[in-house]
Amino acid sequence: MPRALITGITGQDGLYLGEMLTAKGYEVFGLLRGQSNPKVPTVESLVPGVQLLEGDLTDLPSLIGAVEIAQPDEVYNLGAISFVGVSWRQAELTGEITGMGVLRMLEAIRIATGNEMDKVRFYQASSSEMFGKVREVPQRESTPFHPRSPYGVAKTFGHYMTVNYRESYGAFAVSGILFNHESPRRGIEFVTRKVTRGVARIALGVQESISLGNLESRRDWGFAGDYVDAMWRMLQQDTPDDYVVATGETHSIRELLDVAFARVGIDDWSRHVVQDPRFFRPAEVDILVGDPTKAMDKLGWKPTVGFQELVEMMIDNDLAIEREQIDRAERAATRLSRP
Ligand code: NAP
Ligand code: F7E
Numbered sequence: 001m002p003r004a005l006i007t008g009i010t011g012q013d014g015l016y017l018g019e020m021l022t023a024k025g026y027e028v029f030g031l032l033r034g035q036s037n038p039k040v041p042t043v044e045s046l047v048p049g050v051q052l053l054e055g056d057l058t059d060l061p062s063l064i065g066a067v068e069i070a071q072p073d074e075v076y077n078l079g080a081i082s083f084v085g086v087s088w089r090q091a092e093l094t095g096e097i098t099g100m101g102v103l104r105m106l107e108a109i110r111i112a113t114g115n116e117m118d119k120v121r122f123y124q125a126s127s128s129e130m131f132g133k134v135r136e137v138p139q140r141e142s143t144p145f146h147p148r149s150p151y152g153v154a155k156t157f158g159h160y161m162t163v164n165y166r167e168s169y170g171a172f173a174v175s176g177i178l179f180n181h182e183s184p185r186r187g188i189e190f191v192t193r194k195v196t197r198g199v200a201r202i203a204l205g206v207q208e209s210i211s212l213g214n215l216e217s218r219r220d221w222g223f224a225g226d227y228v229d230a231m232w233r234m235l236q237q238d239t240p241d242d243y244v245v246a247t248g249e250t251h252s253i254r255e256l257l258d259v260a261f262a263r264v265g266i267d268d269w270s271r272h273v274v275q276d277p278r279f280f281r282p283a284e285v286d287i288l289v290g291d292p293t294k295a296m297d298k299l300g301w302k303p304t305v306g307f308q309e310l311v312e313m314m315i316d317n318d319l320a321i322e323r324e325q326i327d328r329a330e331r332a333a334t335r336l337s338r339p
Helices: 012-023 040-046 060-070 084-089 091-112 150-169 191-203 224-235 253-263 293-299 307-337
Strands: 003-007 027-032 051-054 074-077 121-127 172-178 210-212 243-245 273-275
Touching: 003 012, 003 060, 012 027, 012 040, 012 224, 027 040, 027 060, 040 051, 051 060, 060 091, 074 091, 084 091, 084 150, 091 121, 091 150, 121 150, 121 224, 150 172, 172 224, 191 210, 191 253, 191 307, 224 243, 224 293, 243 293, 253 307
Parallel strands: 003 027, 003 074, 027 051, 074 121, 121 172, 172 243, 210 273
Antiparallel strands: none
């Protein structure tokens, strides 16, 4: 039974990856931070049999301990402050967790394996945010980096540290340069989920409008369930390498709004969207679109969910959640109104 240790198991990708590895027969260990993490029931229900180990990417001894207990064949380093917007306001913390956390995880493996780093295969969650102010379109593995946020800079540090451990210690360490990927499990701070949740609430009469920032930026959005499969495939290769994972399509925030509102029968969304300076970024990444040819050719990977299907899946999920909340509130009101 192969053994995997996942940092960031409580996040969107960690949950999909944990689910997928469990289905493949892996023994799954997850790093859990905080003294009372509210996401434990979610992780335990989606990843049955998961073994949660206390630890934090800012705390090297806890990472060494996790590797010693889990004795993993594969480590997936997904833990990070992953919200670009917050990374300007908490730049130092982002550097510590999203950047230095990668180095600590690599060191934990090196120390726990007594310098035999090739005993453990390591996946680093690199990001298309490293391309930032893009030097070419589409972006591929050879495209130079020009990060535009503290998050992008921290990811670039983690990326090169992963390459360095591969070259210095012979580690089987790979970086997946993943473009935006979304799902019904996406955090509500990210634009896709903010829009799908907002649209669902508008359709049900709970909310009037959505406040957003820049509507012109373009992203290459795929489905998170597809992207964790690419992570796993990278660790099953004969040699470690880095791969771009993307759909090859790009859409603006406006197009996201078109598809999302159309799903609930609203064609003109202009009166439901307010632009708010608070949601603009100090430096924007205007366009991202990846070239996934290498991942397709070498990993046999391909995306299975298109942009419209993805947005509609998220809208339908948010409609169900919001309806459930309305029903619950109505049931509570009925109970209270009884004499
Ligand atoms: P996410 O939902 O924001 O999950 C982030 C995870 O990191 C959570 O489990 C969080 O734990 C954990 N974490 C935060 N601080 C930590 C710390 N100090 N020590 C240990 N764990 C910590 O992110 P995601 O969308 O699943 O993304 C997974 C990874 O891929 C991240 O590294 C992200 O930067 C990267 N990435 C994501 C995308 C994308 O589009 N989704 C694209 C490229 C790269 P808590 O639940 O306890 O907060
Ligand atoms: O922003 C614009 C915003 O926060 C997308 C992370 O998973 O993918 C993600 O980073 C775009 C930007 O994702 C709002 O300015 C407009 O242009 O959903 P996002 P992101 O910054 O692309 C990469 C690949 C990662 O690695 C990250 O971890 O949408 N936008 N108005 C807005 N964005 C947000 N969040 N909120 C708004 O109101």
